Amino acid sequence: MRKLLDLTFRAAAVLCALLACLxxxxxxxxxxxxxxxxxxxxxxxxxxxxxxxxxxxFHNLIGTLILLSTALIVTTPLSVGTAxxxxxxxxxxxxxxxxxxxxxxxxxxxxxxFGLFGFIVFVSFFGWGKSWLTGGILxxxxxxxxxxxxxxERLRSLPPLRMEAAAGLGLSRSRIVWFVLLPQCLGGWVSGxxxxxxRAAGETAPILFTATIFAGASIPSGIKENPVLTLxxxxxxxxxxxxxxxxGGKVWGTALVLLMLAFCMSLVVLPVRLRIHEEADxx
Amino acid sequence: MTGIRALETESVQAQKLARxxxxxxxxxxxxxxxxxxxxxxxxxxxxxxxxxxxRVAGIDYLAGKQWLSSRHLFGAAPMIYGTMAVAIxxxxxxxxxxxxxxxxxxxxxxxxxxxxxxxxxxLLAGVPSVVYGLLGVLVLRGWVYDxxxxxxxxxxxxxxxxxxxxxxxxxxxxxxxxxxxxxxxxASLRAAARGLGLNARETICRVVLPQAIPGIIAxxxxxxGRALGEMIAVFLVVGRQDNQWPERLWSxxxxxxxxxxxxxxxxxxxxxxxxxxxxxxxxxxxxxLLLLGMAGGAAAxxxxxxxKQLRHAQAS
Amino acid sequence: xxxxxxxxxxxxxxxxxxxxxxxxxxLRINGSTTVNLPVAEAAEILRSEAQLAITIDTQGxxxxxxxxxxxxxxxxGMSSKPLSQTDRSRFPKISFHETRIGEDAVALIVxxxxxxxxxxxxxxxxxxxxxxxxxxxWSQLKGPNRRVAFFNKxxxxxxxxxxxxxxxxxxxxxxxAAFPEVGGNEECRNRVxxxxxxxxxxxxxxxxxxxxxxxxxxxxxxxxxxxTPEALADHSYxxxxxxxxxxxxxxxGNTKRFVDFMLGPKGQQLVAKHGYLSLEQLGRLRSSPSGRxxx
Numbered sequence: 001m002r003k004l005l006d007l008t009f010r011a012a013a014v015l016c017a018l019l020a021c022l023x024x025x026x027x028x029x030x031x032x033x034x035x036x037x038x039x040x041x042x043x044x045x046x047x048x049x050x051x052x053x054x055x056x057x058f059h060n061l062i063g064t065l066i067l068l069s070t071a072l073i074v075t076t077p078l079s080v081g082t083a084x085x086x087x088x089x090x091x092x093x094x095x096x097x098x099x100x101x102x103x104x105x106x107x108x109x110x111x112x113x114f115g116l117f118g119f120i121v122f123v124s125f126f127g128w129g130k131s132w133l134t135g136g137i138l139x140x141x142x143x144x145x146x147x148x149x150x151x152x153e154r155l156r157s158l159p160p161l162r163m164e165a166a167a168g169l170g171l172s173r174s175r176i177v178w179f180v181l182l183p184q185c186l187g188g189w190v191s192g193x194x195x196x197x198x199r200a201a202g203e204t205a206p207i208l209f210t211a212t213i214f215a216g217a218s219i220p221s222g223i224k225e226n227p228v229l230t231l232x233x234x235x236x237x238x239x240x241x242x243x244x245x246x247x248g249g250k251v252w253g254t255a256l257v258l259l260m261l262a263f264c265m266s267l268v269v270l271p272v273r274l275r276i277h278e279e280a281d282x283x
Numbered sequence: 284m285t286g287i288r289a290l291e292t293e294s295v296q297a298q299k300l301a302r303x304x305x306x307x308x309x310x311x312x313x314x315x316x317x318x319x320x321x322x323x324x325x326x327x328x329x330x331x332x333x334x335x336x337x338r339v340a341g342i343d344y345l346a347g348k349q350w351l352s353s354r355h356l357f358g359a360a361p362m363i364y365g366t367m368a369v370a371i372x373x374x375x376x377x378x379x380x381x382x383x384x385x386x387x388x389x390x391x392x393x394x395x396x397x398x399x400x401x402x403x404x405x406l407l408a409g410v411p412s413v414v415y416g417l418l419g420v421l422v423l424r425g426w427v428y429d430x431x432x433x434x435x436x437x438x439x440x441x442x443x444x445x446x447x448x449x450x451x452x453x454x455x456x457x458x459x460x461x462x463x464x465x466x467x468x469x470a471s472l473r474a475a476a477r478g479l480g481l482n483a484r485e486t487i488c489r490v491v492l493p494q495a496i497p498g499i500i501a502x503x504x505x506x507x508g509r510a511l512g513e514m515i516a517v518f519l520v521v522g523r524q525d526n527q528w529p530e531r532l533w534s535x536x537x538x539x540x541x542x543x544x545x546x547x548x549x550x551x552x553x554x555x556x557x558x559x560x561x562x563x564x565x566x567x568x569x570x571x572l573l574l575l576g577m578a579g580g581a582a583a584x585x586x587x588x589x590x591k592q593l594r595h596a597q598a599s
Numbered sequence: 600x601x602x603x604x605x606x607x608x609x610x611x612x613x614x615x616x617x618x619x620x621x622x623x624x625x626l627r628i629n630g631s632t633t634v635n636l637p638v639a640e641a642a643e644i645l646r647s648e649a650q651l652a653i654t655i656d657t658q659g660x661x662x663x664x665x666x667x668x669x670x671x672x673x674x675x676g677m678s679s680k681p682l683s684q685t686d687r688s689r690f691p692k693i694s695f696h697e698t699r700i701g702e703d704a705v706a707l708i709v710x711x712x713x714x715x716x717x718x719x720x721x722x723x724x725x726x727x728x729x730x731x732x733x734x735x736x737w738s739q740l741k742g743p744n745r746r747v748a749f750f751n752k753x754x755x756x757x758x759x760x761x762x763x764x765x766x767x768x769x770x771x772x773x774x775x776a777a778f779p780e781v782g783g784n785e786e787c788r789n790r791v792x793x794x795x796x797x798x799x800x801x802x803x804x805x806x807x808x809x810x811x812x813x814x815x816x817x818x819x820x821x822x823x824x825x826x827t828p829e830a831l832a833d834h835s836y837x838x839x840x841x842x843x844x845x846x847x848x849x850x851x852g853n854t855k856r857f858v859d860f861m862l863g864p865k866g867q868q869l870v871a872k873h874g875y876l877s878l879e880q881l882g883r884l885r886s887s888p889s890g891r892x893x894x
Contacts, residue, residue, distance in 0.1 A: 002482065003482070005484055006482045006483055006484040006485075009483070009484040009487075009488075010391060010483060010484070012383055013383045013384070013386045013387035013390075013391055014387050014391065015383070016379070016380045016381075016382075016383030016384040016386075016387060017383070017384040017387035017388060017392070017400055019380055019384070020380065020381075020384045020400070020403070020404060020407070020454060020455075020458060021400060021403050023407070023451055023454070024403045024404070024406065024407040025403075027407070027410060027414075027415075027418065027451075030418060030422065031414065031418075049643060050639075050640060050643070051635065051636060051639040051640065077314055078314050078315075078317060078318045079318070080311075080314070081310060081311040081312070081313070081314025081315045081317075081318070082314060082315040082318045082319070084311040084315075085311050085312055085314075085315035086315070089308055089311060089312065097590065099315070099319065100586065100590075101583060101586050101587075102319045102322055103319075104582050104583065104585070104586035105322060105579045105582050105583050105586075106318075106319075106321070106322045107582060108505070108508040108509075108578050108579050108581060108582025108583070108585075109322070109325065109512075109575060109578065109579060109582075110508075110509075110511065110512020110513070110514070110546065110574055110575070110578050111512065111514075112512060112514040112546050112549055112550065112571070112574070113325065113329070113512070113571050113574065113575055114325075116329070116549065116568065116571045117324075117325050117328055117329070120328055120332055120568075121324075121328060123672075124670075129627075129672055130656075141318075141321050144318055144321075148318070172305065173305060173307075173308065174305040174306070174307035174308065177307050177308075177311075178307065198409040199409070201411065202409075202410070202411020202412060202413060202414065203411070203412070204412070204413050204514075204515045205514045205515055205546075205550070208550070208658075209554075209658075213629075213654050213655065213656035214635075214639075214655055214656045214657055215639055215642070215654070215655040215656075216625075216628075216642055216646070216652070216653045216654035216655045217654050225625060225627065226625075227654060227656075232411055232413040232515075235413045235414070235416075235417060236413050236416070236515060237657065237783075238785075239413075239416065239417050239420055239519060239785075239786070240519075240632075240782050240783030240785055240786040241632045241635075241657065241783035241784055241785045241786070251417065252417075255413075255414050255417055258411055258413075258414065259410060259411070259414055262409040262410065262411055263406055263409055265409070266405055266406055266408070266409040267406075270402060270405055273405060274398065274401065274402070274405075351775040352754075353771060353775065354775070420789070424793070425793060428793070428794070435746070437746060437748045437779075437794075437796075438748050438750075438779065438790065438793075438794040438797065439793065439794065440779055440790070522779040522780075523753075523779060523780040523781075524777050524778060524779045524780065525777040525780075526777040527777065541779040551753055551780065551782065552658075552659040552660055552662060552663060552753045552754075552755050552756065552782060553753070553754065553755065554659070555658065555659030555662050555663040555666045555667070555755060556659075556662050556666070556754065556755040558666050558670070559666060559669065559670075559689050559690065560689070
């Protein structure tokens with residue numbers, strides 16, 4: 001009886017894990033199966049024609065990349081500053097915890113609300129209209145907690161000996177930050193950023209009202225009224241409004257490209273992520 | 284004489300230099316403040332913009348069961364119900380599977396197999412929500428419709444469809460974080476338990492799980508936060524029907540009927556009609572504020588739990 | 600090091616100041632997904648032939664077109680319904696100018712099982728009955744024994760306003776009804792096609808007759824009108840609607856160029872290509888007396 005229970009329990013757990021893998025396999029194969037025939041070099045390098053029925057997704061791809069790089073540029077200084085303050089400059093444990101709490105809550109804010117906030121502040125109040133910069137800033141703030149927490153964890157895990165050695169050499173605190181701390185947490189920055197960007201790449205809600213349109217935008221030439229085309233919005237619109245069967249294939253193709261983009265970014269950080277988790281291994 | 288004085292001034296200067304806040308430190312503080320004020324700004328902007336509806340409708344805004352924008356009647360209760368229903372269905376599907384899979388990866392599988400599963404799950408976490416939405420529209424909706432055939436649902440767009448879709452979306456969050464929590468339990472405890480003659484199930488259920496439970500609850504809360512705020516995927520499959528307040532709170536029928544969540548309401552075209560009408564606009568933004576309260580609350584609770592467990596682990 | 604940081608900050612500020620100018624050239628268009636089809640293609644032609652920068656979006660449907668034009672955030676609003684007094688009074692600063700580029704019908708569409716079950720037309724009273732939930736089963740209309748799954752277009756969509764105006768005279772008079780909502784045209788077609796006993800309103804040119812079927816409308820007992828071009832032209836089909844380009848005042852400059860293109864032969868060809876009635880077809884059908892589209 002006892003043995004049977006044990007066996008059932010193990011089997012159930014293994015089944016759960018299998019199910020998780022199966023779901024993943026099904027999602028990927030469903031997308032690949034439907035979208036594979038559409039994706040080729042021309043699909044990636046041609047602009048969209050006939051409201052999505054013809055041509056490719058060149059500008060959508062470029063637009064998504066523009067948003068992502070802007071988000072990275074916005075989030076890097078902010079998250080490095082936040083992480084330094086949280087992990088290094090703040091002396092009181094209580095304040096540090098408060099900072100972390102804020103980061104966690106910011107992480108929990110639904111992405112849609114960033115869009116609403118951006119619409120009220122940037123689009124209406126600042127009068128920027130739809131702009132790639134708004135989208136970049138919003139996505140940057142959205143992934144800020146991910147990057148910051150990764151950096152804080154990295155900073156906190158540095159051996160104190162190294163800091164003491166640096167201080168012993170007579171380096172000022174600023175110099176310790178620039179020459180000892182920051183180079184050490186490059187790994188944390190990479191893993192946090194790409195993890196965040198993988199999430200940001202597929203986000204539609206924050207940019208829906210603020211940064212992206214369906215057709216006609218190419219490379220932005222300014223800030224105000226300079227929207228971009230993006231992959232997720234393209235899918236979102238065509239899922240509701242594709243008027244002929246030819247578009248069906250294009251939608252799945254676009255989904256496949258977006259999926260691959262997100263996977264590439266996840267794969268970049270995979271080794272770092274796994275190492276962090278495996279370091280906590282109980283041997 | 285002069286030499287000593289020079290030495291003195293030098294050390295005073297050094298002290299001053301140490302006390303002076305360096306540019307690096309100053310910049311860091313400014314950047315950190317910008318980052319954290321963004322949260323405050325978000326809250327304040329939402330409160331400011333939604334102020335009229337709180338003043339006019341007051342508590343009825345939360346408790347009202349009717350949302351009729353043409354008559355300026357704004358009750359958010361059906362949407363709060365829809366949001367909770369979707370989130371609870373999602374957790375109901377994802378939590379058992381996620382925790383079960385986490386037990387499997389952390390306790391049962393050999394290293395190589397565990398890595399494979401974890402890689403797949405990391406990738407699964409990166410699938411964009413709009414892709415889930417697309418699969419939901421074209422595949423899941425039909426499945427749910429056919430599956431529920433005996434219950435005679437009106438269509439495949441139901442709260443259940445939304446819940447199932449979100450359940451798949453939050454599965455990686457629960458799995459990864461539960462796995463972390465389980466692996467945080469010291470190996471010595473396991474060894475001791477096995478030494479006492481307990482088998483794998485007893486070790487896990489009686490020794491490991493009780494230790495990891497705060498971390499697992501934190502994982503569930505974080506997933507809950509994500510489930511509450513998911514818009515795109517839910518928007519496409521939930522049916523978006525207003526004023527679906529159930530007559531009996533725990534009955535099943537409302538779950539297999541179309542409904543509306545806070546997020547799906549905000550994603551629709553109503554926001555364009557509302558723009559220009561102060562009270563209607565305030566009511567729409569107010570939904571965002573409610574959503575922020577729910578999701579932010581879940582995130583904060585998760586954080587506090589994690590911290591508690593961390594301190595507990597350090598103390599023991 | 601600190602100097603470098605300061606310089607870096609300065610450089611970024613400078614660069615952003617340099618970039619912070621509006622893009623004055625782009626012609627911004629937003630609105631109805633129905634009007635979008637010919638307009639998007641026209642924009643593609645003008646973009647390549649005349650180097651006009653034109654951006655197109657379909658957020659919020661017709662109401663999005665009206666409200667964004669009212670906010671001054673677009674140059675041309677696309678609308679698949681005539682402007683109402685409410686629309687105009689919401690934005691008193693804007694003098695809305697309508698340019699009609701074509702004509703379309705709103706069809707009542709049903710799924711295949713309803714069509715095959717024998718429901719081929721509805722009267723206004725019956726449609727009201729469905730909208731007010733007095734008719735909840737197709738058997739009440741001599742159709743199959745199946746519940747009516749009515750999908751409503753989002754309020755503010757042109758299609759919905761035309762439907763509500765037909766049933767109640769004024770969209771504001773329509774009873775507050777809660778139905779599952781659909782947004783875009785394909786979303787609507789997809790839902791109705793995939794649901795048994797389904798019905799909705801949709802632009803007639805999207806009713807393909809394969810997955811969804813356009814019902815006739817029984818204007819008088821025994822007399823049914825189908826959404827044919829002829830019935831549209833002589834207004835015997837009750838839910839006809841203009842396809843409009845909205846501008847603030849008379850179109851000027853690039854806006855005028857675009858509007859003129861849509862009114863010209865190439866633009867009108869695009870209107871006809873997507874199954875709508877072009878102005879020329881409309882005029883021809885109106886002038887010929889034999890164009891009564893009843894059956």
